[in-house]
Amino acid sequence: MTMLVACWMFFTIVFLLYNEKEEVTRHSSVAPGEIKSYPLHTAQDLLSVSLKLTGPFLSEQSEKKLNASQMMNMGKMDVWVEGVATALKNEVNRSPHWIIMLDPEDEIDFTEGETRTTVLKMDANPGPNATYFLKMKTNVNTTTPFALSYTMDPLDISTGVIYACVLLGALYVLIIFEVINRTMAAVLISTTSLAALSIAGERPTLPELISWLDVETLLLLFSMMLLVAIMAETGLFDFLAVFTFEVCWVKVLFYFYFFITSHLKSPNG
Numbered sequence: 001m002t003m004l005v006a007c008w009m010f011f012t013i014v015f016l017l018y019n020e021k022e023e024v025t026r027h028s029s030v031a032p033g034e035i036k037s038y039p040l041h042t043a044q045d046l047l048s049v050s051l052k053l054t055g056p057f058l059s060e061q062s063e064k065k066l067n068a069s070q071m072m073n074m075g076k077m078d079v080w081v082e083g084v085a086t087a088l089k090n091e092v093n094r095s096p097h098w099i100i101m102l103d104p105e106d107e108i109d110f111t112e113g114e115t116r117t118t119v120l121k122m123d124a125n126p127g128p129n130a131t132y133f134l135k136m137k138t139n140v141n142t143t144t145p146f147a148l149s150y151t152m153d154p155l156d157i158s159t160g161v162i163y164a165c166v167l168l169g170a171l172y173v174l175i176i177f178e179v180i181n182r183t184m185a186a187v188l189i190s191t192t193s194l195a196a197l198s199i200a201g202e203r204p205t206l207p208e209l210i211s212w213l214d215v216e217t218l219l220l221l222f223s224m225m226l227l228v229a230i231m232a233e234t235g236l237f238d239f240l241a242v243f244t245f246e247v248c249w250v251k252v253l254f255y256f257y258f259f260i261t262s263h264l265k266s267p268n269g
Contacts, residue, residue: 004180007188011195018198020205021151029145030077030138040081040132042152047081047122047132050154051098055146056111058101066101075102075140081120083130095120105142113147119154155202163200167193 030036040049057077058066066074081095098118103111122132138144167189174185197203204212231237 004184004188007191011191014195014198015203018201018203020203021201023149023151023205025147025149027145027147029143030136031143032138032141034137036136038134038136038148040134040150040152042132047083047095048119048153049081049134050117050119050151051079051134052115052117052149053077053079053100053146054113054115054149056103056108056144057114057116058103059114060116063101071101075105075108075138076100077102077136077138077144077146079120079134079136081122082133082135083122084133085130093122095122102138102140102144105140108140108142108144153201155197155200159200163193163196167196 026038028036028038040047055077058074077100079098079100083093085092098120100116102108134148134150136146170192171185171189174180174189175182179185180188194203194209
């Protein structure tokens, strides 16, 4: 009980100190031949930005099916981050370019839209007090609309995997050694994962948190438990156990065991 109270106090303090991650959303478009530039306000020397673009893009699955010649003839959007040092105007550093395949030009205007995500990182520091810009351009002859969402300095994937492995290992330890009830163990570790995300600056919003719940799986488990409870009350499982024993060949082994023990048993018992 003391451990649970301490955990509750720790989680309360963490959730009070760390706010939800800030995701900036903007709507814009790129005209033919234009290089769209959007300033990124950050005090970090080495920029890392998580981008989510929604627009007339091909899905990742469709893009992987394209061959080299098809990709050469497809419309593309080129996205990158550019850092300019304040002291040295000619000193410009760029992140790796992110190339997104566009829908055919006649479908760009009224497309349903596809969401694509990536993380762009600056390879080198452009200098002190650098100014960062998000750059975008296309190679099509029509205006390309899009919706942009981004978060600054996202959690590194390798670091996130380490956190997840540690939490998963802790969950198995609590369940295997029965330190606490397994339901409480699951609640404790899930809350700890939210606290870890909050400390790392990736505290999810409430709608995002609810979207992680797999309602179909929860309904399946609820329905199965309800069905099993009703069938157990009717005695169906007891009947199946007796019936299985009667028709199963394992019964022969029991008869053989009784025969051997009764005939080979010593007279003195």
